Amino acid sequence: MKQLIKILLVAAVVSLIAPVSATAQCKGFAKSLCKKELGAYLHDGNYHAAVLVEGEEAELYKTFYSDLEYRMAICGADGLPPVQFSVYDATGKELYSNKEGGLNSVWDFKLEASQQLKIVVKVTTFGTRDQFPASGCVAIMFGFKTK
Amino acid sequence: MNSKLRILPLILGVSILSIGLAATSCKGKKKSEATKEKQEVVSADEQTMEQIKTAEKVFNALPTPLEVAQLIKEAGAKFDASLLNPVDNKSNYTTSKSMALNLGVYVCDLSFASMYDETSLLVNYMEAAEDMATGLGILDAIDENTIERLEQNINNRDVIMEIVSETFLNSQAYLEDDEQHAVAATIITGGFIEGLYISTNMVDMKNFRGNKLVGTIADQKMSVDDLIRLLETYTDNSAIQELIGQIRELKTEYDKVPRSSAPSSSSYNQKTNMTEITGAARSEIKQDTFLAIKAKVAEIRNNYVK
Numbered sequence: 182m183k184q185l186i187k188i189l190l191v192a193a194v195v196s197l198i199a200p201v202s203a204t205a206q207c208k209g210f211a212k213s214l215c216k217k218e219l220g221a222y223l224h225d226g227n228y229h230a231a232v233l234v235e236g237e238e239a240e241l242y243k244t245f246y247s248d249l250e251y252r253m254a255i256c257g258a259d260g261l262p263p264v265q266f267s268v269y270d271a272t273g274k275e276l277y278s279n280k281e282g283g284l285n286s287v288w289d290f291k292l293e294a295s296q297q298l299k300i301v302v303k304v305t306t307f308g309t310r311d312q313f314p315a316s317g318c319v320a321i322m323f324g325f326k327t328k
Numbered sequence: 329m330n331s332k333l334r335i336l337p338l339i340l341g342v343s344i345l346s347i348g349l350a351a352t353s354c355k356g357k358k359k360s361e362a363t364k365e366k367q368e369v370v371s372a373d374e375q376t377m378e379q380i381k382t383a384e385k386v387f388n389a390l391p392t393p394l395e396v397a398q399l400i401k402e403a404g405a406k407f408d409a410s411l412l413n414p415v416d417n418k419s420n421y422t423t424s425k426s427m428a429l430n431l432g433v434y435v436c437d438l439s440f441a442s443m444y445d446e447t448s449l450l451v452n453y454m455e456a457a458e459d460m461a462t463g464l465g466i467l468d469a470i471d472e473n474t475i476e477r478l479e480q481n482i483n484n485r486d487v488i489m490e491i492v493s494e495t496f497l498n499s500q501a502y503l504e505d506d507e508q509h510a511v512a513a514t515i516i517t518g519g520f521i522e523g524l525y526i527s528t529n530m531v532d533m534k535n536f537r538g539n540k541l542v543g544t545i546a547d548q549k550m551s552v553d554d555l556i557r558l559l560e561t562y563t564d565n566s567a568i569q570e571l572i573g574q575i576r577e578l579k580t581e582y583d584k585v586p587r588s589s590a591p592s593s594s595s596y597n598q599k600t601n602m603t604e605i606t607g608a609a610r611s612e613i614k615q616d617t618f619l620a621i622k623a624k625v626a627e628i629r630n631n632y633v634k
Contacts, residue, residue: 208501216497223489226392226435226496228504231385242557243389244550248402248540250602270605276594277603290603294610295547296592297554321387327398327443327489 207232210258211320218254218287222324230320233304235262241300241321250291250326255279255302258317262305269299388558390516391551393436394493396523397443403541405530407444412437413522413633415456420634424464425567428511429632431460432518435496440526442488450488454478454495461499464511469498510565513558517571518632520555524548525629528622536615545618546611549582574628581624584617 207230216224231239245251257264264286267278276298279285284305302319391399413433421430434457441449458470474491481487496519503512524545531541556579559572592607613621 208505211501212494212497223394223398224493224497225395226493226500227389228497228500229387229389230501230504233385239385239387241387241389242554244391244547244554246391246395246399246544246547248399248544249395270592271609272591274592276592276605288603289601290594290605293604293606294592295544295550296605296609297550323389325395325398327486328402 207318207320210318211322215254215256215320215322218256219252219322219324222252223327225323225325227323229322230318232316233319234316235304235306235314238301238303239319241302242297243300243323244295244297245292246295247292251289252324253288253300254286254322254324255319256286257304257319261315261317261319262307264302264319265305266300266302269301271297388554390520390554390558391523392496393432393439393519393523394443394489394496396436396527397439399544400527400530400541401443403544405527405541407440407446408530409446409449411526411529412440415452417633418456418459421460421463424511425514426632427460427463428514429518431457431464431499432515432520433522433633434460435492436519436522438492442485442492445485447482450478450482451475457495466499466502469502470495510562510568513562514567514571517555517559517575520551521625521629524625528625536618542613542618543611545621546585546613549585549587549611552579552582574631578621578624578628581617581621585611585613587611
């Protein structure tokens with residue numbers, strides 16, 4: 182019950198202040214830090230970032246094309262526990278999870294045929310019961326190789 | 329009564345209210361609406377956890393103008409400047425809706441010009457995009473520094489594409505942070521339709537069968553579904569309401585494109601350090617369906633590119 186109260190209090194505070202301040206931080210975080218993770222891949226220009234609380238999930242649907250080589254970067258702000266992500270095809274089959282790579286933040290991939298993939302992002306938990314759950318920006322960015 | 333228990337209803341109330349407020353203001357669509365009936369019979373803890381669950385975020389990502397331009401170039405299509413929206417038209421766009429749609433259009437045209445090294449067009453199209461962004465109040469997306477940087481690097485393709493990518497990112501990020509999600513979705517729609525317009529008009533009908541570009545256009549079937557899901561998030565916006573009707577008509581045409589299904593699988597290639605995903609469905613398109621899609625795309629575009 183104590184843990185629930187803490188989660189609720191943090192969620193309440195975060196959700197009240199998030200629209201005015203944290204989203205602006207997300208923009209800076211995505212542009213200055215997460216984009217660097219794309220390395221030599223050209224960022225496609227999309228912006229997907231949100232404030233998540235530890236334990237919270239987000240989903241993203243995107244069609245990827247067979248002729249391109251992609252890099253996906255999923256980054257959590259400092260102070261958040263590691264961000265876990267998994268990628269599924271339209272049938273729900275898991276194609277990749279960053280648990281395989283020690284919760285790494287980037288994944289490089291290409292497809293034989295174009296298809297829509299679902300990316301499920303989850304902020305893990307520190308598992309500490311005595312502290313308020315952490316919250317912070319999570320950005321999802323995509324890049325592709327140009328020739 | 330224990331003091332912790334006394335404040336619990338207050339905490340629960342504030343939390344539910346604030347989570348509800350945040351869920352309606354965030355970009356992501358609320359995941360589930362089907363909890364109302366349950367709420368009367370579940371405990372307060374379960375009810376509150378259910379509220380947290382509904383605050384989960386769902387994003388729909390469309391192919392961006394740069395991605396579409398790259399796909400078209402990969403398909404071997406030749407650049408045709410006559411397909412772009414002339415920059416002289418920019419003074420015709422005075423409403424928020426037309427400026428948002430044509431910001432997407434001009435960024436898409438800019439993406440094509442940069443991808444195909446059409447350097448003589450870049451500054452004019454960036455200025456047209458700047459005018460649209462300024463009209464929408466997006467102050468930091470494109471400014472004089474952007475134009476200057478573009479001019480200084482006019483022959484450096486990598487820097488040019490980086491600038492175009494930043495332009496799109498800045499516009500989207502500004503609008504999302506300013507809670508103008510519907511305007512951001514309108515820009516995305518303008519860019520997406522422009523990409524489809526250019527690509528459908530680049531197809532050489534004499535070489536329809538086996539044409540790689542035709543395959544890429546057929547694959548946009550999935551992105552049309554993504555676009556509709558994105559727009560359905562903002563149906564309270566009148567501009568989006570008009571657009572969504574047109575995009576649904578396009579979907580009707582795309583629904584005639586069959587997709588064969590095959591299970592996909594993934595494996596890691598150590599040589600390329602890359603996961604390769606094989607299998608999955610393929611889209612195939614007949615010539616009459618293609619022509620119907622091409623006509624519908626032109627019809628949609630002609631509503632705001634004039």
